[in-house]
Every structure is written in structure tokens, then in C-alpha cells.
Amino acid sequence: SKDNETKLEKMSIMLDWYPNAVHSAIYVAQEKGYFAEEGLDVNIEMPADTNDPLKLAATGKVDLAISYQTQLLLSRSEGIPVVSVAALVRHSLDGIMYKKELGIQSPKDLEGKNVGYPSASVSEAVVKTMVNADGGKEKNVKLTDVGWDLMPALATNNVDAIVGAYINHELVLLNKEGYNVDIFPLTEFGVPDNYELILVTGEETLKKKESSIKKFWRALSKAQADVKQDPASGLKVLLDHENGNFPLDKKVEQESLDILLPLMEDKSLPFGYQEEKVWQDVADWLFETNVMKEKVDPAQAFINILE
Amino acid sequence: MKNLKQWLKHYRLFIGLLLLMLVMLQLVVQSNLVPAFIIPAPSKVIEHILENWRILLFDHLWATMLEFTIGFTLAAIAGIALAVGMFFSKTIEKMIYPFVLMSQMIPIIALSPIFVLWFGYSLWSKVAVTILMSFFPIVVSSFDGLRACDKGYIELLRSMGANNKQIFMKLHIPMALPSLFSGLKIGMVYALVGATIGEWLGASEGLGFYSRRMSGDLNADGVFAAIVLLTIIGLILFGVATMIERKVLSWKNGSSIINQSGVEENE
Amino acid sequence: MKNLKQWLKHYRLFIGLLLLMLVMLQLVVQSNLVPAFIIPAPSKVIEHILENWRILLFDHLWATMLEFTIGFTLAAIAGIALAVGMFFSKTIEKMIYPFVLMSQMIPIIALSPIFVLWFGYSLWSKVAVTILMSFFPIVVSSFDGLRACDKGYIELLRSMGANNKQIFMKLHIPMALPSLFSGLKIGMVYALVGATIGEWLGASEGLGFYSRRMSGDLNADGVFAAIVLLTIIGLILFGVATMIERKVLSWKNGSSIINQSGVEENE
Amino acid sequence: MTLIIKNLSYTYPNHKKPTISEVHVTVKKGEFISLIGKSGSGKSTLLKLITGILYQDAGDIKLNDRSITLGDVGYMPQQDLLLPWRTVLENIMLPVEIQKNSHLTREEVRKWLERAGLAGYEQAYPNQLSGGMRQRVSFLRAMITGKDLLLLDEPFGALDSFTKKEMQTWLLSIWRDSKKTIFFITHDLEEACYLSDRILLLKPDHPMEEIVVGLPRPRPSDIVYTSKLVELRHKLEKKMTDEKP
Amino acid sequence: MTLIIKNLSYTYPNHKKPTISEVHVTVKKGEFISLIGKSGSGKSTLLKLITGILYQDAGDIKLNDRSITLGDVGYMPQQDLLLPWRTVLENIMLPVEIQKNSHLTREEVRKWLERAGLAGYEQAYPNQLSGGMRQRVSFLRAMITGKDLLLLDEPFGALDSFTKKEMQTWLLSIWRDSKKTIFFITHDLEEACYLSDRILLLKPDHPMEEIVVGLPRPRPSDIVYTSKLVELRHKLEKKMTDEKP
């Protein structure tokens, strides 16, 4: 088997963020040798900035990257040559998170309130769309760029609500700390549902390594099935892997995975399959809200790598 | 006019090298050796600045300069005050100096939640970061400057019947000025960096905010436009500080008036 | 033993104040005045360190120290080399010095994509940030040190028939040492901060990485555990550097041997 | 004006032996007194005691029957100690600024500057002056305090012999006109003989000796080559180097 | 060993007037020659020209019929210029290190140190020494070059008159034993008369004058009080201050 190992093809993938429950399948595939079975030796890297995975995939520094659908469309409009090959999380994890005790019932109640967002136009657009859709006036909502401190911003009452935080992470953590927070899912208020996490590659890499990416996806699909089958042991693989140098909170990750798993699949569609309509809707919305200055052809933005 | 000419003459090598590098960068980017979304072509950056100069200068630069000015002024006041305190009291020195040193070792970004807790997203959170970053060199150099005074001078003034306040005002302060100035110059550079970092911790205007926002929107031209402006402002501030320093410390570069051998002054 | 005692005596005020602050912090946090996930109770931080000391020390501290050591060493070599270059060539000085100054004004985090592009997420991206942050004080102070040499000494050595190399080795270098040391000490502090920031820009181990990740998980105990370790390491490094400096520059603090008036040495 | 020093002793902190012990001196109005002694014999220390910068362990120093305090005398330190960031004029005005009560106008100061050959240099900084000029500025600064007693600590020690000669003659003329009392430190025996009415010899572990010069005034500058002065010098040197008391 | 300086001229860059112009000097083996002149008259400049630190605009300097170059003479600069980070021993060994070809052992250096009264101070740093000791270290450093011609630039200028006297006597004894040739700068006329065989007078805009001292050797230290020497001094002073040539 030594010979086999030497022949493995090296591949790199950059996560969207530090390893967490959503990445369980990747670690399971690696741990159980699914990648090796496909002849791949996968190296997992973590980014510093949420934009790095896209840029590095575009330059070919990494073969694959996990990113966001909105961010990929925005990249293409800025001329960054990246393509989505599969949808990892089929639905939005984002929404407007607010403190319950402030008497906010629906997005229009945010009028006169202060909403924190991470520096990106998309988040701004989300708030505007939601408030307008709910019959409020976006002008009356104060938006504060809170940099990278979403949770502390809300917890310290510097803002009344935040956008750009995930239901499977920030919401879980804040509740665990004893804050009474809830979320308005963005799909209920005029924002098209989107693939929160997608698997991305550079256009050049796609040309050169399409078959390898297919192999990667096969292995990952197999691992995802395992995780779905037995979430607890799937998560354990991740936790064990990380334990080497970073202790994750088991309870939080457990809860996170429970939230994620249903959002990662669609009964009627194979794992990872992307529909053109979703891409079209998101692209239209981004253009309408002026986040993208140039129109992007959604059909160019993705291919379905799965067989 | 003459000053400008001299300045150009002195820095012509630097300017030449800078232009050369920019031209090379332009060529490298245009020939796609480096993707434009990582390092944009200089021409694009200039274009971006020209297109957006109004908001860049009047909104963002203005905001950053406000944070910088307040933060640096407070850091200078607090830094000098602490140095004076340490100078007068060994107890204060022994108690506070290690904290001043420690304050430099803590990565500010790790403390960002605390800043948010204390200052929210007001101007003051950025001012706080600015102060934290520029405080250290100011304290250290003004303290060193104050301690540098020769004992002989103090004795001389005491022999004239000077009280402690007079000795401090007429001796220690002017003596500390050269050292203080170099501390202020370094502190100034760090204050500007501090204002930028402060804006990253949450802001709605300022060049730091602008660069981060542009980065979030994957607009490399915008990111570099902000960096270029920040650098230019930094160099201008440094230059102005150097000029003020030369004026105030003019006694340092006075050449001999007595001219026994008929020394010819070089232009 | 005696050294430790002296040290304790000298810093007892600082240590007292520190302990007092920690106790007060503990009380404040326990009485829920400040949310524990923003500023944790000191006891919790210590607990966290004790629970995770293995990975903290052997994985993360080790990784950070590796980056620090490589980065600082390279910065020292490059910084001193550049200073020597500028010392020997006015052209180099005029060309490079403004860049050195500029390098301090550009907020490093804004350059992170460039670092990532060039160095990926390898060790070298962190080393690069470390170098960038510690380079400036080393260059400036070694350059100042080299320039400080009195012309009289040079003439003396030339009168002995010394060549340029001998003058440089026997005169300029020892003369630059005091200034160089203070530059190295400041550079050292910034190198540690640089390694931490480098890890924020992408890493999978190191104390900077650890603190950032813990911050993402709202685990303030972990964030502060890393900060505490970093600060302690920084203070130790600074202390060691100061000791080496004292040894090397022992000639500076030698007191008079001739003792006409029978001066009694204080312990 | 009379200065009476009685039984003065002083030991520096951390020193075992006293630097000044049991010194008695009386200086009368208008006298020119020199203090000579080897380096480290405590000349500057004695002067600092008189100014009040240092405070004696025993004995007392009376000026006009009042214990002397800081600000009572004009003091010119061993190094010129001009403040480098002040112009010549500002340096000279320093004691006026500090004592606030002086009635000196800038006009009078200008006259003094002229007399010292410093006209035109009011706005110069000390680093633009030659050694002799610096000494004159430092001397004027002591003069301008308006005090009757001037303590000069080796004012000409750093000058070359030609400049020194000029400065000595200049000092004598100022002294004659201003009727000040001068207490002068030097290690140059010839200088002491040429300038003084009396010379005090300071030797560690010896009682202070006093020699009256007894040369007529005004003294021409080549009086130093007369046998009377040469002999006096020789006698002084023998006294100073003679180890046994 | 003969030093022949012919028609030497030197102008500092940016100066209008030459500092040294048309100087002629001949120094024979074993001579003790002093150069006197006011501050700024160019004494140090002339010495730097002889060492080769400065290079003349016109004329030439020949040592044993060869043009002089750097490293040919032992030079003691005006300030002692001891390297503060080197011990006394290391300071003295500096020229040996630089010229590499010296056959001096540390043992011989130790003997010199003893002779200079520096025994036990080998490992001391310069800032631990008194002024006189520093001067002796600086002098030994010039001696140890092993060169026959020693150029000493105001070696005793910074010392007090008592220490100076001791050092002069010490220097004479060393000179007598070592048979070196000494070219000595001073502004102290008495010192010049006491030490030298011949005295050169350097005056700006005047040709250089030469005075032969003509006193017997060895000279007792109180020869300075003899009328012969006092008169010589007086004559020298008149020559120096006499503005008309």
C-alpha cells in the first residue's frame, strides 16, 4: 500500500472559516480514507479572512475553497474567475438576530433601532430588503458596521440587532451565554434563499482538474451520508481531529450540526446539486439592491460537478 | 519654491525608484502576472481616487484625521503627563512602567471586544486604539528626555535661588525636547495606524473603514486607494513634524558665527 | 537567589498593584458587572491555562516562538544589513529610507491578501509579518548607532594605518552597539506582536491563532489565556535581552576604581 | 559685605572621609581671594557649600552675619554650563528671570555685553561661540545676579594660555570697576598669584593655609615674569607638593 | 630618522584661506620639538598632515627620504580618545592589532603599564580612570606603535597644573630612555620651554619662527623658576602677542 500512497494526487481545500460542525464530512472523508480511495491526498487549510478562500482559489493557490453564494457572484462581477461546483448548505443560515426583550416583532420594528453588520454591502442589502418587505422604511434603520465583533456588539447593547450572524453558530452561542435572542430568517422577508456555503474552484483549476474535483465530491458525498447516518460519530471525528490543538465545545457543535444537517440536503435533489433558478434569483437580487454594479451571467457562475 | 527644489533634489533617487516600481507594477499587472484583484494596477488605483475623491477626502479622510488628531493629542498629553509623573516619583515609575511595556505586547485586536464594551462604536473606540498605539513611544522618549538633564545645570539654577518649578520649566523641559520630538514623530506614525485599526473594529467612516469595506466587497482598487491616501497623509504629517522640530530646535543646527578662517558657507 | 530577591524588591510595587488589579477584576466579574465572555475572571483564565497547558505550551506557544525566532532573526539580519548599506552609501540611504518609513504606515492587515498570495498559509506568511513589524526600529537604531561615531576616533585609527574594514569592525560596530541593543529590544516586542498578528492572518496553530479562534467561539477564558501567555513570554524575552545588553555593555556601568576619598559601595 | 566661614565640615553621602573638614575663612568686601588645590581636594565642594547647593554637616557660613542661602551669591560653575537652547542674551538674563526682583534693563545688559566684547552676539547660540566667549557669557551671567560676592570655579581652566591671559586682564578690570568681592578657584599657581590679594591652599588632611600676595595694584600683565612673582609661585608649589605638613 | 617638511600648504575644503601655508620644518632623530600657537592657528592641522590623516595641497613631507604615509608615526590626539568599550590593556594593544606585524608581547606591554603607574589597571575601563591616567594610557598607545616619531597633540591640555607637572617629568624620563623623536603641541609656553630642544611658533599669516631653548639636560623640574627660563618665556610671549611681524 506504500506504493499507492506515493501515487496519491495532492489536492488542497480551504475552509470558509475555522473547522466547525459544517466541516464534519470533510474530516470524516479524510479520517475514513475516502479521499485516499479516490486517489486523493487532501490538505485542509483555514483562512484568515472570509474573502481569502475565493481569491486563493482564483489564483490557483488552493484547488478548492468553501465560500458563499453571494460572495461568489460579487467576485465574478469584480472579475475574479471563480466557479461554484456544488452546494454544501442549500439554505441561508443568515438572518437578523435581535434581542427579544426589545419588543421587536418583525423586521419593520427595527425602525429607530440600531443594526450591526460586518463590513460588506450584502449585509446592508439584506437589512434593507427585509425591512422594506415588511412594510418598514429602511431609512429609519440605523446601520452600524461592527467590524468582526458581531456577538459582543449585541451582547454589550451597542446594537439592538445584528445581521450576518449564523443560526448554527452565533445564535447557539448567544443563547448558551444566556442572552434571549431570536432571528428573522431572511427568506421570509423578500430576500431570495441562497446556498449559504458552496464549494468553489478557480476557472483555470476547473479546466485542469475537473476529474479530480469529481473524485473529491464523490468521497465527500460518501462521508456526508455517513454523517447523516450517525451524526454523533461524525462529529466525534471532527472533535478528535481538532482536539490535538484546539478544544471545541462539544455541546455547541452538536447543536450546530443538528441545525445544519436538514439544511444541507433536499429530498428531491442529490447532495450538492445546484439549481439555475436559485442562482438567477440571487444574482437578480444582488443587482437590484446595487450590491453588484455589473450583471453577472448566473449560468457561468456554477456547474454541477456531481454525476 | 527653493525649498521644493531642494526637497526634490534630495529625494530624487527615492522618487525615481518609486516611479520605476509603479511602472513595473503596472506592467506586471497588465500582463496578468499578478491578478488585479490582489494587487491592482496603479493606474486603476489613481482612477479610483479621482472618481471618488470627494467622499474619500471630505468624508473618510476627514473622519480618520479627526480620530487621529484627538487620539494623538490625548496620547501626547497623557504620555507626557505620565512621563512627568514617573520623573517626579520613583514610586509611580516602578508601578507604572512595566504596565506601559506590557501594553505594547498585547495584540490590540485581541482586546477589541473590550473596546466595544467600553466605548461602543463611537468616535472614542477609535481614539482609544489610537492612544494605545501611540502612547508607548511618547512616554518612553519623554521620560528619557526628562532624565537626561545634567546635574551641573540643576546646581547652577539652584545657586540662583530657582525653585523646583523654575528648574523644571527652564531646564528639564527644554532639555527633554529633542528626545520628546523623536518620540512624538514615532507616536504620530503609530497613531495613524491606530486610527485605521480602530476603524476596523467597527466604524461607519474613515479610510480604515473604507479599505475594509472595499475589501469586503472584493474591490482591490478601493482598498489600495485608501492605503495610498493613508501613506501620503502619514508622510506629510511626518514631514511637517520634522519641520516643526527643526524650527523649535533651531539652536541645534546653528553653525559657528565666529569665522576666523573665512569659512565659506555651502548653499 | 539574591538576584531574585533584588528583583522582587525592585518590582514589589508593580507586583502589588498587579495583584490588586487582578483581585478587583475577579470581584467585578463575579458580581456580574462585566459580562464574563468579554473580560473573564482571572481565576477562570488560570483554570483554562492549567487545563490546556499541554497544547498551549507545546503546540501553540511553540509555534509562535518558532515564527518569532525566525522572523526576529531575519529582521535583525536584514535590518542591520540595510543599516550598514545605508551607512556606506548615501545613495542607498536616500533611496531606501523613505520606503522603510512608509512600510510602517501601511496597516499590515490591509496587506494580508498580498502576504497570503506570496506565502500562502505557510510559516513564511507569519514570518513576513513578524519581519515587517520589527524591521523598522532595528534599521533606524542601528543606522543611528553607526552614524554616531566621533570623527576623532576614525582619524586616530587611520593614523595607525587601519583600513576601512578595521575601522568599521573596531570602531563603528562597538560604537553602534548601545543604540543597536535598544533597537533590538523594541524590535523584539514588535516581533512578538507581529507573530501574533501574522497568525490572525491565517494559521492553524500558535497563540495568536488560539486567541482568535477562542474569540470566534465567544470563549473569553481562552482568549485571555493566550494573551497572558504572550505577555509573560514578552516580558521574559525583554528581561533576557536587557540582561544580555548589560553583560555586553558592561563597560558602561563600571564605576570608578580610583577611590581617593574612600567611597563606600552601596550593596 | 563680609563672608565668614567657621569650622566647616562636609562629607559626601557614601564617603567615609570628609571632603571638607574644619575650614575657616574670612573674606572682606572687595577682596580677590583664590583657592588652590589639587584635583579632587574639594575646591568645588567648598564653593558649592558657600552657594548653598550643598549643606554642611557642621560649622556655619555667614554673609553679613546672616546664614547664607541659595541665591545669595553669583556663581560661575566649573564648566561654563550655558543652556544650549538659549541665546547669549537669554543665557545672561537667566538669573534675572529667576529672581524676578532684579531692576536690570536689557539696555544695561547690552552695555555689559559690549564691555565683554560680545556686542553683536546677543542672538548667537552658545555652540556658535569660541571657548573664551563662552566663558565671558558665563561670567556675565554670574555678574548679572547683582550679588556682591562672586564665586568663580576655575573659569579659565579650559582656555588656551593666550586666551587665558586676555581673560585674566579683562577680569581684573571688571573687578576693579565693579568693586565686587571675588572668590576664585584655580589650580594654576601663576594665575592665583597674578590675580589675588590672598591665596588659600586646600590640601586633604591638612589645615587650610593662607598666603598674602602683597603685590601692588594695578598689576601689569608681565608682572608674572618678575622675580617676586616667580619666587612666590615657587614657594607655593613647594608648599603644595610638600607631602609632610 | 629625519623628518623634513618642505613648503607645506593646506586649505580645508570650503575655507577661503589656507590654514597651513608654506611651512618648512626639519626634525632630527631624538629631538624634542614643540609647536606653539594660539587656538585655531592650525597646530592640530599640521600634525594631522604629518600623520597622513589629511593630505597636503602643496609641498611634501619626507620621513627618511620617503613620502610619509598613514601608519608611519605614533600619534596621540588632542582628546585622549580612549575607546570606552575596551579595557586599558585592549586600548593599548589597539595599534598592535591593527598593524598585525608588531612583535610586542603582552608581557612587554605589562612592563610599560607598570612604568606608567598603571599596574593593576589592565582590566579597568577608561571611564574608571582619572584624567592623568587616561592621558598615560593614550600616550602608551602611541608609544606601542613602535614608531620612532611620536606626534603628541596637547597631551596635557586637560590636566590640572599639579598633575601636568608630574606628567611632564614622566614624559621626559620616557623620552630619555626610549630615544624617540617627539613632536609636541602645546599652548603652554612654560611647558614648551621646560620640555623642548627647539620651539616652533605658528602664527596665522606669518612665516613660522623657530627658537632654540638651549637649556642643559637633564632638567630639574624647578628649572621653570630660573630666570633663564622665565626670560625665554617672556620673550616667547612677546613674539606671540606682537601683532606686527
Ligand SMILES: Nc1ncnc2c1ncn2[C@@H]1O[C@H](COP(=O)(O)OP(=O)(O)OP(=O)(O)O)[C@@H](O)[C@H]1O
Ligand atoms: N556629587 C558627588 N558625590 C560624591 N562624591 C563627590 C561628588 N562630587 C565630588 N565628589 C568627590 O569629592 C572629592 C572632591 O571633589 P571636588 O569636585 O570638590 O574637587 P576639586 O578640588 O574641585 O577638583 P577639580 O580640580 O578636579 O575640579 C572628590 O574626591 C570627588 O570624587
Ligand SMILES: Nc1ncnc2c1ncn2[C@@H]1O[C@H](COP(=O)(O)OP(=O)(O)OP(=O)(O)O)[C@@H](O)[C@H]1O
Ligand atoms: N575638519 C575641519 N574642517 C574645516 N575646518 C577645520 C577643521 N578642523 C579645523 N578646522 C579649522 O582650521 C583652523 C585650525 O584648526 P586646528 O584644529 O588645526 O587649530 P589648533 O591650533 O589645533 O587649535 P587648538 O589649540 O584649539 O587645538 C580652525 O580655524 C578651525 O576652525
Ligand SMILES: [Mg+2]
Ligand atoms: Mg572642581
Ligand SMILES: [Mg+2]
Ligand atoms: Mg588643536
